[in-house]
Amino acid sequence: MAFRDVIRLITSIGRIAEPAPPRPEVMADRPPELAGTVQIRHVDAGSCNGCEIEIANAFGPVYDLERYGARLVASPRHADVVLVTGVVTHNMREPLLRTVDATPRPRLVIAMGDCARNCGVFADAYGVAGAVRDVVDVDLEIPGCPPEPDAIVRAVRSVTGR
């Protein structure tokens, strides 16, 4: 696509992000270091990828979670928040523990989706080690199967406070 066409596309479409909903209340006992902006490391502990699609949407141009001070990063060394999706399978138990341990303190763990909260439809399946709270301490939960981008945005905004 020629450069001029790109410019034309951008100008003709314009801004498609939805107007910001009212600011939610800040979560209880949020560490003051995380006010304003947080870096998020996402861990798929055994998800069906429904939650991943919703995360992609939340960070996409419509919901645009980055404007509230959140960013996805590639390493727990850079992160303040670990966002876990899916039930914790036996194979992902140890990597999840390591990821959380390798995140600098103070840190938050968000369990996203019903599977992460209480194993959802995968409860009692043979490959399942348990819900996220059975493996690591969870600070915030996002219900839904999968949670809507609105819910994800609301939860993350309650951490950043923006």
Next chain:
Amino acid sequence: MTDTGVRIQLALLALAVVVALLAPVHRRALLSGLVVAGIGIAGVLTGWLALTGHAGRLTIPVALPFGPVTLSPAPLGGFFMLVIGAVGAVCAVYSVGYVHGPAASRTSWVALAVFLTAMQLVAASADVVAFLLAWELMALSSTVLVLTEHAHRATVRSATLWYAAMTQLSFFLVLLGFAVLSAEAGSTQFADLAASHVDSAASNLAFVALLLGFAAKAGIVPLHVWLPRAHPEAPSHVSALMSAAMVKLGVYGAVLVTTQLLVSASTWRSLLVLGVGTLSAVYGILQASVASDIKRLLAFSTTENIGLMFLAIGASSLLRPYGSTDVADTALVACLLLVMAHAAFKTTLFLGAGSILRATGERDLDLLGGLVSRMPVTSATFGIGALGAAALPLTAGFVAEWVLLQSLIHGGGTQNRILAITMPVAVGAVALTAGLALMTFVKAYGIAFLARPRSEGASQAQESPTSMRVGLVVAAASVLGLGLVPGLSVSVASRALGLGDAAAAGSGGIDLVGLGATLHPGPLLLLALVLVVPVVVVSVAAARRRPRRDVDLAWGSGGVRVSPRMQYTATSYAEPLSRIFDDSLRPERDVVVTHSSEARYLVERIQYRQRLSDVFESRLYLPVIGVIERVGAAAKNLQNGKINFYLAYSFVAFLVVLMVVTL
């Protein structure tokens, strides 16, 4: 005056022997260490007196056919007494806390005192007999010291054999050289030798023999093989004394020969000295850069520095006949500055290596790490020593290499073809050496002190006792002091060479006469501040603004937990170098891949082994040793233990003698 100094040293030696033999065990280290330090301080004072023009003559009548033994330090010898005395005093203080086991025995303390005094006497000698006696005494006492831990490690014995063979070879060559020289001149006094004119054939023979003899003691390639063996196996205070003081006497000999005893305008002699110096400098640092045993690394770095000193001597004698006296003098001053700088930082580094060895029990860099928080004093002082060895500004090493480079750059020119070729090559060699030295010491410091401990010993290391820390701090302070006040060391070196105070400018700076080059500590310090202050300010401010956030676990991906084995090691750091210089280092590499039993495409484990050997050892020494062994085995047939054969031998010998006599 100086004869009193030498007398005091000899008296202190006697006291040291008595103390070492009679003092109770729990006080022996303290008392002996103090007396040996006293010998060193007496050496410093005597050397200073000799440098400042005080004369003195101590004549010891001995029952030898050559006349009395004369000890009378000249300014040049006084300079070396000063350096050796200072190194000896620091090492003696350090050894009070360091010695344990066999190194704390009576024998070791007596040998240490004798060794230090013998080195001083070599520099104080004013005639050939005294020089050779002191030289041999130094060789023997140092052999005893290298042998200290022979009961603990089998490698000590083989190292001592190498050392003894090379040091006796050195003695033999020096003896040969002086014998030829004295026979031609008809005197054994250095003053007479310097005044006499020796004809060229004898002079050439004497020159080559003396140069080889001194080169063997100094550790010049290809006679350096004892250094990387003896230094790691000797106790560290002995390694420091040998590397920082003893090998300097080889340099002393070379300076003595080229500037006083056998001054000549012949180009090939100068080129020979320059050539072996350049070869040693480059080869030494190349081996040091790939070594992973810390003391072996330091030993090869000694070869490098001694090579630079020989390079300076060679450049000086090459330049002198072409009328560039100022530049030639500057090169000699650079040689003596290198002597001082090397003495300072190599003492620091070897004593630091001793502290590491004592605290962790490891010499292998690949098994160290994380010592900076456990041994703060050792790591700070070793770091300063490493800066000096890498010749970075504000240290003694920088001043010395700067003066050397100035003389080499101003020595070149188009008026003479030989100079126009050799000087740029020498500058290139020094530059390559300096670059590799930087890499080497980044490796030595970074791998040993930073990151996480790579072994049990390193993780339980503890800081050394007070006397060792005192020795380390004094040595490190001298590295910085000589670098911050370069004028002082230049004026001392100029006095030693009889040049007056010409090169020293006011306020502790250097002003090289005839070269138009000046070095002042002020701008250097300013430059350092400009570079350092912003870094410190920004990092402190950043640390204040955001407190450090703790991490429970180092991140090594989700699949594995981080282990100290995942870190950079000395071997991996030097891997690119050993690949680039593959042709000259010839490393043996061995890669064994074990495949999984289930599928060939899955690898179960990979084993990598690399062995670096010394090219000179495998190509030059081992064949010679093989021939000697075969000759020895053949000679065994003569000595078969049968008495009738022996009687026949003596009868034949008798007949031969009779025939020779009657002819």
